[in-house]
Amino acid sequence: MLAAEQAVFNTGTDRFTLMQRAGEAVAEFVHAHWPDGQIQVLCGPGGNGGDGFIAAAALAKLWRKVEVYSVLPVSELTGDTAKAASAWEGPVHKLEDALKSQPELIVDALYGAGLTRPLEGAAAELAQRGGRVISVDVPSGIDGYTGKPLGPAFQAEATLTFAALRPAHVLLPGSAFSGVVMVADIGVPVKTALAENSPALWHSQMPQPGFGVHKYQRGHLKVVSGGPWNTGAARLTAKAGLRAGAGLVTMLSPPDAAGVHAAHLTAIMLAPFVTPDDLAAYAARSTAMVIGPAAGVTDATRANVEAILKGPARVVLDADALTAFGEDPEVLFKQLRPTDILTPHEGEFSRLFGDLLATSDNKVQATRAAAAKAGCVILLKGADTVIAQPDGNALVNTHATRWLATAGSGDVLAGIIAGFMAQGVDTFVAAAIGCWLHGEAGRRVGAGLIAEDIEMQLPVILSALHGELG
Numbered sequence: 001m002l003a004a005e006q007a008v009f010n011t012g013t014d015r016f017t018l019m020q021r022a023g024e025a026v027a028e029f030v031h032a033h034w035p036d037g038q039i040q041v042l043c044g045p046g047g048n049g050g051d052g053f054i055a056a057a058a059l060a061k062l063w064r065k066v067e068v069y070s071v072l073p074v075s076e077l078t079g080d081t082a083k084a085a086s087a088w089e090g091p092v093h094k095l096e097d098a099l100k101s102q103p104e105l106i107v108d109a110l111y112g113a114g115l116t117r118p119l120e121g122a123a124a125e126l127a128q129r130g131g132r133v134i135s136v137d138v139p140s141g142i143d144g145y146t147g148k149p150l151g152p153a154f155q156a157e158a159t160l161t162f163a164a165l166r167p168a169h170v171l172l173p174g175s176a177f178s179g180v181v182m183v184a185d186i187g188v189p190v191k192t193a194l195a196e197n198s199p200a201l202w203h204s205q206m207p208q209p210g211f212g213v214h215k216y217q218r219g220h221l222k223v224v225s226g227g228p229w230n231t232g233a234a235r236l237t238a239k240a241g242l243r244a245g246a247g248l249v250t251m252l253s254p255p256d257a258a259g260v261h262a263a264h265l266t267a268i269m270l271a272p273f274v275t276p277d278d279l280a281a282y283a284a285r286s287t288a289m290v291i292g293p294a295a296g297v298t299d300a301t302r303a304n305v306e307a308i309l310k311g312p313a314r315v316v317l318d319a320d321a322l323t324a325f326g327e328d329p330e331v332l333f334k335q336l337r338p339t340d341i342l343t344p345h346e347g348e349f350s351r352l353f354g355d356l357l358a359t360s361d362n363k364v365q366a367t368r369a370a371a372a373k374a375g376c377v378i379l380l381k382g383a384d385t386v387i388a389q390p391d392g393n394a395l396v397n398t399h400a401t402r403w404l405a406t407a408g409s410g411d412v413l414a415g416i417i418a419g420f421m422a423q424g425v426d427t428f429v430a431a432a433i434g435c436w437l438h439g440e441a442g443r444r445v446g447a448g449l450i451a452e453d454i455e456m457q458l459p460v461i462l463s464a465l466h467g468e469l470g
């Protein structure tokens with residue numbers, strides 16, 4: 001972002017011009033979505049406040065009833081903010097006076113990218129007052145880079161930011177404080193690599209089986225099962241992969257677990273494996289594989305992973321397949337390809353990447369660094385899930401529900417992703433599709449959800465996404 005802004009400044013566009021565009025965009029946004037009511041514009045001492053003064057002036061031109069409250073007296077404002085304040089012709093009240101009335105709408109232009117410490121005094125009280133708040137750039141009180149509140153913070157109904165999303169708009173808890181986020185184009189061309197997951201990003205890349213398609217053209221997914229006492233997780237994965245559209249799914253089972261699977265599986269095929277070489281042979285004839293759900297944290301799992309990674313199939317490594325390399329993650333990283341994916345939760349992530357999450361500025365940076373280190377796609381699960389590629393391309397999925405925090409839910413996610421990979425979808429895209437579908441399914445079920453319910457929701461969601469396909 002900073003580099004992009006510098007590039008614009010290098011073309012001769014000054015910062016005040018960008019501030020004017022930003023402030024005018026705020027006014028347009030507010031007026032279009034909240035066409036009635038009296039507005040309090042709260043202005044800070046820096047660039048965010050400058051946007052606020054410009055917005056106030058533009059709203060007044062639209063005959064809106066506007067009152068302006070400022071952290072600093074106008075005489076103490078400097079630079080572009082002082083210039084912006086001169087665009088506002090009405091009175092400028094002290095910030096604390098804003099507490100004396102409850103307006104119909106509040107424009108929070110106190111602090112944005114420059115927030116360095118917790119809100120105090122009137123700003124902190126205003127943050128806690130409630131009301132309908134539209135925040136400029138970032139809700140004041142939230143660190144735009146980490147998404148964390150530094151102290152009291154405004155709870156916005158909507159946030160208008162400029163040029164590109166900031167981490168705070170997509171990472172929790174910042175995304176929850178931001179409300180609906182809109183990005184205004186102010187002429188800063190950002191080659192953004194951060195996005196919020198939504199069907200608009202990948203709808204056109206969903207596999208569309210042609211009229212005369214046969215099952216072998218829809219990919220063959222193979223899922224590695226744990227032993228006889230640990231078969232359920234792999235079944236959740238396999239069923240989800242089949243629902244996601246893989247043409248065939250085979251459960252690869254140790255012989256002593258085959259009877260348990262046989263009693264449960266119908267559309268899913270069953271085949272035995274004993275040695276890593278057996279798995280390598282299966283991998284040679286499949287388009288995608290999953291290993292990890294209840295596979296066991298053992299040397300055998302390590303050897304099985306290594307055998308599979310030698311073959312052409314793209315691989316989803318989850319759960320025990322990750323933990324099995326906890327003592328020597330570099331061994332795993334050396335064998336991963338950019339088309340493979342690791343799907344850790346935070347515990348598994350720390351087993352492979354140590355304190356990377358704790359020492360990174362935010363979860364997006366941590367996941368990006370992990371992807372670069374491992375050399376493959378990483379999906380870091382949680383209430384906000386981050387998906388990143390080794391080149392830094394990343395997105396955040398908040399389309400989920402707390403009811404997904406239940407045993408086996410991650411196994412289902414691995415299966416959905418693998419189901420799309422089996423159909424030839426790019427790994428990063430498959431992860432984005434899988435994560436969104438998983439979240440949507442969870443939202444549709446809601447309270448009482450168990451992992452088995454997730455795949456049952458997929459036909460109706462997929463049919464809606466495919467629309468006209470009969």
Ligand SMILES: NC(=O)C1=CN([C@@H]2O[C@H](COP(=O)(O)OP(=O)(O)OC[C@H]3O[C@@H](n4cnc5c(N)ncnc54)[C@H](OP(=O)(O)O)[C@@H]3O)[C@@H](O)[C@H]2O)[C@@H](O)CC1
Nearest residue numbers: 018019022046047048111112113114115116117118119137
């Ligand atoms: N860059 C661009 O091209 C564009 C940027 N734009 C806009 O500019 C915004 C960034 O502007 P900015 O950098 O001036 O920071 P901003 O958030 O206004 O705050 C800085 C001031 O606040 C102060 N301060 C900080 N925390 C505080 C606290 N808790 N309590 C009290 N004071 C506190 C801090 O003081 P200091 O910490 O230095 O003592 C400093 O005086 C950005 O979010 C966007 O809205 C648009 O115009 C489009 C083009």
Ligand SMILES: Nc1ncnc2c1ncn2[C@@H]1O[C@H](COP(=O)(O)OP(=O)(O)O)[C@@H](O)[C@H]1O
Nearest residue numbers: 381382383400401402404405407408409410411
């Ligand atoms: N509070 C939450 N809000 C939204 N999604 C959640 C929440 N907690 C967990 N999830 C999602 O549920 C899944 C849980 O996966 P995981 O922890 O691997 O479970 P399991 O190991 O039991 O399969 C992940 O996709 C995660 O993102």
Ligand SMILES: [K+]
Nearest residue numbers: 111136138140
């Ligand atoms: K703000």
